[in-house]
Amino acid sequence: MKAFEANFDGLVGLTHHYAGLSFGNEASTRNQLQPSNPRLAAKQGLLKMKALADMGYVQGVIPPHERPNIPLLRQLGYSGTDEQVLARAAQHSPQLLSAASSASAMWVANAATVSPSADSADGRVHFTVANLNNKFHRAIEAPETADLLRAIFRDPQHFSVHDALPQVGLFGDEGAANHNRFGADYGDAGVQLFIYGRDGQQQGAAPARYPARQTREASDAVARLHQLENSRTLFAQQNPAVIDQGVFHNDVIAVSNQQVFFCHEEAFVDQPQLLQQLAERVPGFQPIVVPREKVSVNDAVNTYLFNSQLLRHPDGGMLLVLPEESRQHEGVWHYLTELVENGGPIRELKVFDLRESMYNGGGPACLRLRVVLTEAERQAVNPAVLMNDRLFTTLNSWVDRHYRDRLTQADLADPQLLREGRTALDELTQLLDLGSVYAFQR
Numbered sequence: 028m029k030a031f032e033a034n035f036d037g038l039v040g041l042t043h044h045y046a047g048l049s050f051g052n053e054a055s056t057r058n059q060l061q062p063s064n065p066r067l068a069a070k071q072g073l074l075k076m077k078a079l080a081d082m083g084y085v086q087g088v089i090p091p092h093e094r095p096n097i098p099l100l101r102q103l104g105y106s107g108t109d110e111q112v113l114a115r116a117a118q119h120s121p122q123l124l125s126a127a128s129s130a131s132a133m134w135v136a137n138a139a140t141v142s143p144s145a146d147s148a149d150g151r152v153h154f155t156v157a158n159l160n161n162k163f164h165r166a167i168e169a170p171e172t173a174d175l176l177r178a179i180f181r182d183p184q185h186f187s188v189h190d191a192l193p194q195v196g197l198f199g200d201e202g203a204a205n206h207n208r209f210g211a212d213y214g215d216a217g218v219q220l221f222i223y224g225r226d227g228q229q230q231g232a233a234p235a236r237y238p239a240r241q242t243r244e245a246s247d248a249v250a251r252l253h254q255l256e257n258s259r260t261l262f263a264q265q266n267p268a269v270i271d272q273g274v275f276h277n278d279v280i281a282v283s284n285q286q287v288f289f290c291h292e293e294a295f296v297d298q299p300q301l302l303q304q305l306a307e308r309v310p311g312f313q314p315i316v317v318p319r320e321k322v323s324v325n326d327a328v329n330t331y332l333f334n335s336q337l338l339r340h341p342d343g344g345m346l347l348v349l350p351e352e353s354r355q356h357e358g359v360w361h362y363l364t365e366l367v368e369n370g371g372p373i374r375e376l377k378v379f380d381l382r383e384s385m386y387n388g389g390g391p392a393c394l395r396l397r398v399v400l401t402e403a404e405r406q407a408v409n410p411a412v413l414m415n416d417r418l419f420t421t422l423n424s425w426v427d428r429h430y431r432d433r434l435t436q437a438d439l440a441d442p443q444l445l446r447e448g449r450t451a452l453d454e455l456t457q458l459l460d461l462g463s464v465y466a467f468q469r
């Protein structure tokens with residue numbers, strides 16, 4: 028069956044700010060309490076979506092979550108009117124209010140793991156919502172993510188959206204950021220590679236300094252839920268030493284598409300063996316392994332060259348969509364331009380300014396969820412979320428009307444921000460034909 032890869036990007040929410048919530052993600056820690064610009068952040072994301080849509084890629088939008096999350100604050104014992112809940116949380120624990128207000132759902136590479144219908148025994152596209160168990164501000168995303176995915180991929184004949192795995196460390200799951208799918212034509216059965224950071228039973232190697240967010244047990248469970256064939260499913264461990272250097276998700280050190288695997292030489296445990304297994308299973312496999320002499324792990328973490336989108340180029344080969352930080356680094360940019368000039372599978376580099384997201388450790392690849400679709404499946408996607416000229420204009424003016432251009436942690440206590448968010452999201456559910464997906468609408 029003919030199929031193609033679509034990208035669904037997270038739309039940045041109105042409460043986008045820098046709270047230093049993600050230990051092990053060095054950008055998050057470094058930029059804690061810097062003022063943010065939510066309006067710019069949303070517009071930078073929209074520009075990337077529009078550019079890809081203009082190039083002919085199918086591009087969708089995944090809406091933000093309801094933040095601040097008042098029901099969560101009530102669950103934690105803050106009571107009274109919504110305004111009192113906010114004031115009490117802000118007074119008692121600004122960090123908790125930040126967690127309940129984080130716009131982190133924008134990094135939809137962590138929304139779910141996705142398997143195309145060609146790989147699943149029941150012939151449906153499977154999604155398992157990520158539980159994001161390692162970080163409180165992210166673990167709270169799961170139920171809303173499930174609702175939103177069901178409002179977009181709403182036809183159960185084509186799509187199966189599984190709820191998140193149990194919310195415990197043993198099943199820590201970070202979604203598509205730790206998952207790759209290889210193959211020639213998108214519509215043929217492919218090979219799926221699940222990458223974990225540690226064995227949940229604490230056996231084997233593990234990082235010493237920073238947490239490994241994904242467990243082997245979680246990856247196993249997702250593969251089962253997606254009804255994948257064993258012979259086409261591989262599991263590999265990320266090198267714990269690079270987690271300790273700030274590689275908190277695998278998509279910070281590797282990216283793949285079809286037969287191409289672009290990764291750093293220090294990305295995996297037993298990397299030669301993994302590459303051998305892939306070469307045996309993926310006809311035409313083309314690894315591009317970047318040596319540490321050309322790009323150090325530290326430079327990879329600071330420039331996010333692997334947190335790029337590797338897209339099938341309209342003229343054949345691949346296009347690499349990179350953050351501006353990769354161009355700003357002389358050594359990294361030199362390596363990348365040489366890569367293109369040397370005539371490998373990567374034909375073109377395209378750079379986007381995503382600084383607002385990058386300051387929280389989210390590059391181009393973090394902002395998108397890849398979904399391989401057949402034409403019939405695309406027809407079954409909620410059409411209102413698909414990017415085109417009209418939606419781009421509509422969403423830009425929606426952002427202009429509702430978003431602030433400066434936000435600090437102290438602003439989260441402002442009840443006016445809560446009202447602005449609800450008004451904006453209420454309007455958005457109509458623009459994107461989502462139904463009443465948010466708790467405040469029910």
Ligand SMILES: N=C(N)NCCC[C@H](NC(=O)CCC(=O)O)C(=O)O
Pocket residue numbers: 044045046047048049052055056129131134136137165204275276278279387388389390392393394
């Ligand atoms: N690599 C991928 N796919 N995603 C990047 C996610 C970044 C996110 N940052 C944050 O959640 C920072 C929020 C703060 O500190 O305010 C995280 O660490 O989970």
